[in-house]
Amino acid sequence: MSSGSHGERKPEAELGLLDATMIGMGAMIGAGIFVLTGLAAEIAGPAAIAVFALNGVVTAFTGLSYAELASAIPKSGGGYAFVREVFDDLSSFLMGWMLWFAYMIAGALYALGFAPNFLELLHVYGFAPAPDQVGAVALPLLDAAVPVSVGLAFTAVLLLVALNAASTAASGSVETIFTLVKVGILVVFVAFGALSPMFSTAEFQPLFPADGGAFAILPAMGLTFIAFEGYDLITTVTEEVENPRENIPKAIFLSLAVTVVVYLAVVTVAVGTLGAQGLAEAGEAGIAQAATEFMPTGLPVIQNGGAIIVFGAVFSTLTALNAVVIASSRVAFSMGREGQLLPSIGQLHHRFGTPFVAILASAVVMLGSVALPTKSAGNMSSLFFLLSFIVVNGAVIRLRRERPDMKRPYEMPYYPVPPILGIVLNLVLTGVLVWYLVRTDPLALALSVGWILLGGLAYLGLNRWRSRGETSDSGPPETTADAVPQEDD
């Protein structure tokens, strides 16, 4: 087969295994670990370490499914594109609808994580009082005055939406640098933390909280599940990766493995230094606060060593927010292209060349969700990622049964064990999370159910609208715009 004969292929940039791995790691590492470690410690105590390890294991099964689907279905749309290929109209619509929501709520989560860390950064340099003194985030739905951090989160979303609406996204090589910065900062955190005197007297007992025992880690797993969301972004750039059928599965597993290692080191150090109790009190800024405790002070230029970590948290949450603004609009865009949302959502803006309407539509939900408490946002996005991962695992099984002769450049080992385990484990976490929401966060649950119901209505409405459009006019015929052979003269 001729290899260099397609001069018109658009994304010609060739990403290697390293770049692809970095995209996955870049999407996973960062916001989740910075924002949610404190909240996980609040639920599970020192067992937060086990929470992250077990989530890595659960996600690995779905990772196998993603790898197989990505190798067999050459589409850059990620999870929605695969499911669209395999399932009928309604199922694939719901999958896209859920995944879209998951990314949008994740956007709100990262924005909410950005705000306190940004305030902490200002605080380190004395520009602002400590975060907990800057208008506590108490019942924002009832509070007339907008708390400062919510305002900050809102502004962050607004800025990144504007950026992505007006220009096309940064390329993979920039992503690699971003990821290296993030991982580098976490390595600094782990190194200084492990050497600090606080860590030598680390207290990991009792491992599990008194109320609930070992099962207490389950809701914490549900909450932090989103920290492992992101490797699926590798499959959204498959076309640009060289030798994709080998490198995509490798990149998925490599990024998952390295991420688990990094998380374990970070959480161990955080629990070891600040203690589970202290972490829980620091909440979204847990890692940053732990760092300010043990990092050396009096350094040139940056003064306080902890500022590096706080900067890492600010940087990570912003880049993660940027990634999900892109990811959410891509899901909406593909749904528009497939005729599963309004066609205008599936169109590029004539001037900016961006999926403008898709970005705006996503922005509306993101901006609205910034008013949610951070924990609710974490729970909701985790819930919807869990649901969509169940569908992805189901897609593998269905595709194997219905299209046995489909070419699968990567076939997962021990089929059908991994997708079945993936479905069962994700279902368990979904169940635990829903049960947890019923007891502690009915608002998040109501909003989740509401979104699915809204999806059902949108689906019915769109079908009615489409069938009316089809009877009145059959659409203009496709115009074939063949380029006239150009000759230099």
Add this chain to the structure above:
Amino acid sequence: MTQDLNVIIVGGGRVGFQTTDILADRGHDITVVERDPEVCDAIADEYVATIIQGDATDPAILEQADVERADVIAGLTASTGVNLAVCLEAKEMNGDDLRTIARVERLGGEEYTRFVDGVVFPERAGARMAANEIIGGDVVSISDVTETLDIMQVRVAEGAPAANKRLSNVNFPTGAIVISDDDGERIAGPETTLDPGKRYVVAVEPDVAEEVMNLLRG
């Protein structure tokens, strides 16, 4: 049409693969059905299409290409018989919504249009490109949108009979029309001058092509 088409290409050889490549570049969703495992591997490496490995004349194989959801099927193997068979087979599975295209082995496969919506004879298009290259850049066939009518870009030669003449003063044979003004900036009119060295798009019927070439190229 703003939405992408779901296309099934039967036969992933040279014609099938190039077609897949072009359509994938334009954003359509392609499924290739191909018998040869090695060819399947090669297409998989290019990452442009979903691939079903097997003999498309076997309904159990063709079904896996998701015929129900397809908009178009194109039989592009080297065998006219196989191409017609898969088109008819797919039509039977899908119903009237499916467009069918069959590659034929010789010129003038019009009799097949009773069974399929379109026929292609890719060797002819290839031959046209080869002819373009052989002649050089002075006469370029542009496309094949019409049955036999040829639309081409011709550079007026120095010293050709029509060179430096106004269009109203040149008597082109019936069955030929000059479409564009010099270098394709506007539509030609009676006052258009045929400057040597410049290019004009002309449409010609095959029987007068030679005369037109004579006038423009000398």
